[in-house]
Amino acid sequence: MGEYVQMIIGFILVNNILLMQYLGNCPFLGTSKRMETAVGMAMAVVFVLVLAGVITWVTEMYLLKPLGLEYLRTMSFIVVIAALVQFVEMFLKKSVPALYTGLGIYLPLITTNCAVLGVCLININEEYNFLQTIVSSFGYSTGFGFALILFAGVRERILLARVPKALQDTSIGLVTAGMLSLAFFGFKGMI
Amino acid sequence: MAKTLTQEFVKGLWAEIPPFRLVLGLCPILAVSKTVENAVGMGIAVIFVLVCSNILVAALRKIIPSKVRIACFIIVIATFVIVVELLMQAYTYPLFLKLGIFIPLIVVNCIPLGRAEAFAYKNGIAASAADGLGLGIGYAMSLTVLSSIREVFGNGTFLGATVFGPSFQPFKFMVEAPGAFVCLGLMLCIMNAMGKK
Numbered sequence: 001m002g003e004y005v006q007m008i009i010g011f012i013l014v015n016n017i018l019l020m021q022y023l024g025n026c027p028f029l030g031t032s033k034r035m036e037t038a039v040g041m042a043m044a045v046v047f048v049l050v051l052a053g054v055i056t057w058v059t060e061m062y063l064l065k066p067l068g069l070e071y072l073r074t075m076s077f078i079v080v081i082a083a084l085v086q087f088v089e090m091f092l093k094k095s096v097p098a099l100y101t102g103l104g105i106y107l108p109l110i111t112t113n114c115a116v117l118g119v120c121l122i123n124i125n126e127e128y129n130f131l132q133t134i135v136s137s138f139g140y141s142t143g144f145g146f147a148l149i150l151f152a153g154v155r156e157r158i159l160l161a162r163v164p165k166a167l168q169d170t171s172i173g174l175v176t177a178g179m180l181s182l183a184f185f186g187f188k189g190m191i
Numbered sequence: 192m193a194k195t196l197t198q199e200f201v202k203g204l205w206a207e208i209p210p211f212r213l214v215l216g217l218c219p220i221l222a223v224s225k226t227v228e229n230a231v232g233m234g235i236a237v238i239f240v241l242v243c244s245n246i247l248v249a250a251l252r253k254i255i256p257s258k259v260r261i262a263c264f265i266i267v268i269a270t271f272v273i274v275v276e277l278l279m280q281a282y283t284y285p286l287f288l289k290l291g292i293f294i295p296l297i298v299v300n301c302i303p304l305g306r307a308e309a310f311a312y313k314n315g316i317a318a319s320a321a322d323g324l325g326l327g328i329g330y331a332m333s334l335t336v337l338s339s340i341r342e343v344f345g346n347g348t349f350l351g352a353t354v355f356g357p358s359f360q361p362f363k364f365m366v367e368a369p370g371a372f373v374c375l376g377l378m379l380c381i382m383n384a385m386g387k388k
Contacts (some may be wrong), residue, residue, distance in 0.1 A: 022222035025217040026218065029217070071273060071277060075266065078265055114299040117296060118292060121295055167376075182369040
C-alpha cells in the first residue's frame, strides 16, 4: 500500500505531468483562463485518463502482444482513446446528464490531449502491472488537474494586472507557467 | 499557379509559423528543445509526417465522408508517425531513445491534424504539399532557435561543441523545465512585438 501512496505523491508533485514532463500543454494554456473551465477540464481528464489507461493496457497485453503487433501501438491506442471518449460522451448524455453538462464540451478535446496518449504509452514503456497502471493513470491525471487549477487561479489574477501589450495572453501565460514549474522544482528529490 | 504555391510555402515560415502564431504543438517544443540535436531530429520527423499526411488527405479528400473525417485524418497521421518511428528506430537509434515518447506523440500534436482539417481537406495535392512543407520547416526552425538559446546558455555548448571559455558557469535554469516555459514565453513576446506593424 505504502508503495502506491508514494507513487501517487510522486506523480502529483515530483513528476508533475504538465510542469515537469511537458505533456498536455495545449489544454493547459487553452482552458486555464477561467476557473470554471479549468475545473471542468481537470475533472474530464481524470475521468477519461483512468479509463483510457486501463483499456489501453488491456489492449496491449491481450491483443497486441499475443499477436505480435506492437508496432501498431500508436495507431491502436489513439483509435481506442477516440472511441472511448465518444462512448463516454454518449453514456453520460443518457445516464448522468448533470455530469454531462459539466464535462460536455471538454470531452471531445481530450482525444487530442497529449497527456492522455502520453500516460498510456508511459504505462506500457515502464512495464507497469494492472494495479500500477491504475495508480499511475490516477496519479498523473490528478497532477494534471492540480496544476491546471492552480494555474487558472494565478491567471485570473493576471487579468487584473497591467501587462505590456506584447506580453499579453499566451506569452505571459507561459512565463507564469515557468514560475509555477520553478515552484514544483522544489519537490524534486523528495522521493 | 506557381506563385500561389510559393505563397502557400512562404506563409508557414513567418506569417503562420506554427508554435508562435497558431500556438499549436507546444508540448514537443518545450520537451525536445533541450539540445539542438534533438530539436533538429524532431523537426525533420514533423516535416515528414506533415507533408505526407497533407498529401494523402488531399488525395483522398473526395472519398473521405465529412462525418468521419477526423477519425480518417487521425488514422492517416498515425500511419506516417509509425513509419517515422520505425525508420528512426532502425537508422538513428540514439536519437530515437532521446526523443522517446515524443515521437508517437506527434499523432496528437495538433499541427498535422489542424492542417488536414483547415487546409488539405479543401485544397489540391500540390498546394497541400507546399503548405505542409512550409509549416513543417517553420516548426523545425522555431524548434531550432529555441533549442539553440537553451543549449548555449544552459549548457554552454552548441551541437555538443563548447561555445564559451572554461570560466563560463552554465545557467542551469535554461535546460530545466521552468527555463523552457519562460524562454518560449519571452520568444512569443518578441514575435508579438515584431509582428505588430
